[in-house]
Amino acid sequence: MSALATAGATVGGGRRRLAGSRVVTGLCVAIVAVALLAAVLGPLLAPHDPNAADLNNAFVGPYGDHPLGFDGQGRDLLSRLLDGARSSMLGPAIVVAVAMAAGTLLAVVSAWLGGWVDSAIGAVLDVLFAFPAVLLAILAAAVFGAGLTAAALALAVAYTPYIARVLRSAALRERAREYVAALEVQGLPAVAICVRHLLPNMVGLVAAQATLLFGYAMVDLAAVSFIGLGVQPPQADWGVMVASGRAGVLQGYPAEALSAGLCIVLVVVAVNLLGERIAQRDGGGAR
Amino acid sequence: MSALLEVERLSVTLPVEGKPRSVLHDVSLSIAPGEALGLVGESGSGKSMTARAAARLLPPGARADGAVRFDGRDVRALRGRALRDYRGEVAMVFQDPRAHVNPVRRIGDFMTEALRTLGGVRSAEARRRAVAALADVGIDDGERRLRQYPHELSGGLLQRVMIATTLLSEPRLLLADEPTTALDVTTQAEVMAILDELRRERGMALLFITHDLELAGAVCDRTAVMYAGVVVETRASSLLHDDPLHPYTAALAGARPRIDATAERLTTIPGRSQSAFEAPASCPFAPRCAHVRPACEAERPPLRALDGGEVRCARAEELRGELEMTHV
Numbered sequence: 001m002s003a004l005a006t007a008g009a010t011v012g013g014g015r016r017r018l019a020g021s022r023v024v025t026g027l028c029v030a031i032v033a034v035a036l037l038a039a040v041l042g043p044l045l046a047p048h049d050p051n052a053a054d055l056n057n058a059f060v061g062p063y064g065d066h067p068l069g070f071d072g073q074g075r076d077l078l079s080r081l082l083d084g085a086r087s088s089m090l091g092p093a094i095v096v097a098v099a100m101a102a103g104t105l106l107a108v109v110s111a112w113l114g115g116w117v118d119s120a121i122g123a124v125l126d127v128l129f130a131f132p133a134v135l136l137a138i139l140a141a142a143v144f145g146a147g148l149t150a151a152a153l154a155l156a157v158a159y160t161p162y163i164a165r166v167l168r169s170a171a172l173r174e175r176a177r178e179y180v181a182a183l184e185v186q187g188l189p190a191v192a193i194c195v196r197h198l199l200p201n202m203v204g205l206v207a208a209q210a211t212l213l214f215g216y217a218m219v220d221l222a223a224v225s226f227i228g229l230g231v232q233p234p235q236a237d238w239g240v241m242v243a244s245g246r247a248g249v250l251q252g253y254p255a256e257a258l259s260a261g262l263c264i265v266l267v268v269v270a271v272n273l274l275g276e277r278i279a280q281r282d283g284g285g286a287r
Numbered sequence: 288m289s290a291l292l293e294v295e296r297l298s299v300t301l302p303v304e305g306k307p308r309s310v311l312h313d314v315s316l317s318i319a320p321g322e323a324l325g326l327v328g329e330s331g332s333g334k335s336m337t338a339r340a341a342a343r344l345l346p347p348g349a350r351a352d353g354a355v356r357f358d359g360r361d362v363r364a365l366r367g368r369a370l371r372d373y374r375g376e377v378a379m380v381f382q383d384p385r386a387h388v389n390p391v392r393r394i395g396d397f398m399t400e401a402l403r404t405l406g407g408v409r410s411a412e413a414r415r416r417a418v419a420a421l422a423d424v425g426i427d428d429g430e431r432r433l434r435q436y437p438h439e440l441s442g443g444l445l446q447r448v449m450i451a452t453t454l455l456s457e458p459r460l461l462l463a464d465e466p467t468t469a470l471d472v473t474t475q476a477e478v479m480a481i482l483d484e485l486r487r488e489r490g491m492a493l494l495f496i497t498h499d500l501e502l503a504g505a506v507c508d509r510t511a512v513m514y515a516g517v518v519v520e521t522r523a524s525s526l527l528h529d530d531p532l533h534p535y536t537a538a539l540a541g542a543r544p545r546i547d548a549t550a551e552r553l554t555t556i557p558g559r560s561q562s563a564f565e566a567p568a569s570c571p572f573a574p575r576c577a578h579v580r581p582a583c584e585a586e587r588p589p590l591r592a593l594d595g596g597e598v599r600c601a602r603a604e605e606l607r608g609e610l611e612m613t614h615v
Contacts (some may be wrong), residue, residue, distance in 0.1 A: 187405055
């Protein structure tokens with residue numbers, strides 16, 4: 001019986017079990033907490049000036065109060081990682097905030113009104129679906145100039161349809177519940193019902209979507225920064241550091257690219273597992 | 288006519304797999320101020336749909352024809368503010384109280400939300416009124432109940448909370464959609480007694496939906512009997528059982544188990560209950576009727592006045608007095 005269950009477990013099942021473990025959850029929370037702390041206090045925590053270059057120290061390994069050593073321009077790696085946490089976390093946060101706000105609004109309006117409004121919103125979303133997120137970010141950088149804000153907003157627009165689609169089905173399900181009819185028949189305005197009842201009852205799914213999106217957005221923004229259209233050097237950013245560390249990798253000094261890459265991977269995996277956990281808890285509840 | 292709620296020739300179709308399917312056909316009802324009208328029929332006969340049409344709660348995609356008037360206003364044309372005002376005057380109690388309350392909100396939030404939002408009543412005053420309304424339905428520890436969650440209350444208690452909530456807006460018409468069906472029998476009696484008493488005290492009109500002919504008779508002044516989305520008979524409740532006008536009503540009354548007689552088998556109406564879309568275009572009851580004549584299968588008889596009631600049967604006059612005999 002249990003052998004069958006084990007044999008039948010898919011990759012998704014494995015991930016779900018991983019997300020369900022208490023230790024893993026604690027670890028994820030710790031990773032995200034450290035990343036958030038670095039994002040808020042990064043420049044204060046950094047032991048050295050993240051932008052002070054000294055070519056004499058280029059690619060020098062760890063010593064003394066430089067626990068991670070130096071990058072190719074002789075800048076302290078740990079300080080740059082800590083300083084880079086801010087833009088690396090802020091970018092996805094902007095994407096999540098904008099895409100979730102727009103997506104939730106569209107989803108609830110769509111589900112509540114139905115009819116031609118629903119069809120019209122659906123049609124617009126279908127068009128947006130056709131644009132790959134990173135391509136849209138590159139386009140935005142081309143039009144508005146390279147930078148974090150343009151890239152983040154473009155990604156937010158690209159991700160809105162996904163969020164809206166998922167939440168619309170949840171909103172439809174909630175809309176069809178009888179308690180909503182009972183509130184309607186009491187004469188409560190639609191906006192009040194949506195804000196006070198519909199949305200709070202969808203909050204688990206909203207939170208799960210937000211964390212998953214954070215992970216995607218972080219990788220995409222790192223990619224945009226990697227090709228030089230996101231955060232601009234010398235401002236430290238994990239995506240930028242992976243890009244500028246490329247040269248070092250070929251010369252046998254992978255520390256910069258690896259450490260920045262590891263930061264991205266750790267935060268993305270932690271956030272995704274937490275998202276999975278939230279979705280699980282929401283799904284295992286009263287539903 | 289001085290009716291409070293007037294439903295005139297109402298037909299409703301719902302989309303099923305893209306095709307419209309008839310659920311109500313040519314339904315006419317009226318309720319005078321303070322009057323209780325029972326609406327009786329089998330499952331799927333269109334009772335709830337009639338109430339939902341009156342409350343403007345038809346499912347999306349439903350198409351309605353005919354008129355629903357409340358106090359002379361055309362209910363189907365109400366929009367926005369006017370619709371919300373209308374819903375203050377008409378309240379609805381549902382079959383399953385547990386499904387009709389947001390499970391994550393406290394009873395107090397649920398009861399006072401409409402008052403605070405629409406009436407602009409302050410929170411403390413709204414709670415005071417809620418406690419008073421709870422006392423009216425026989426719940427004495429209202430303060431405590433307001434702080435509880437729906438899952439902490441039993442079904443009967445929750446249904447009384449629902450009724451108390453409807454009282455807060457001081458409605459002139461209460462639509463009660465099988466308010467006791469989901470409750471156990473002893474609780475049913477309590478809830479019915481509360482409903483009946485409140486209605487008489489407040490002069491509230493009541494549309495009471497049930498499939499229990501006798502229960503409707505006990506509570507309501509008049510009773511309308513529905514079959515397959517059609518009203519087949521409307522008559523004073525006191526006469527319905529002993530002097531039915533329509534063969535279906537007679538058969539329904541005859542099918543009720545008798546407490547004073549032992550029966551090997553319970554009386555049933557032959558055939559299967561049909562929905563509005565399956566029923567023939569002629570008399571909808573013709574396929575199951577014991578008194579069917581070729582004329583019954585030719586065309587659908589209109590709803591016409593007879594002896595203080597209304598009936599939709601071509602042979603109503605000839606069958607007077609014979610109907611009851613057939614099922615004793």
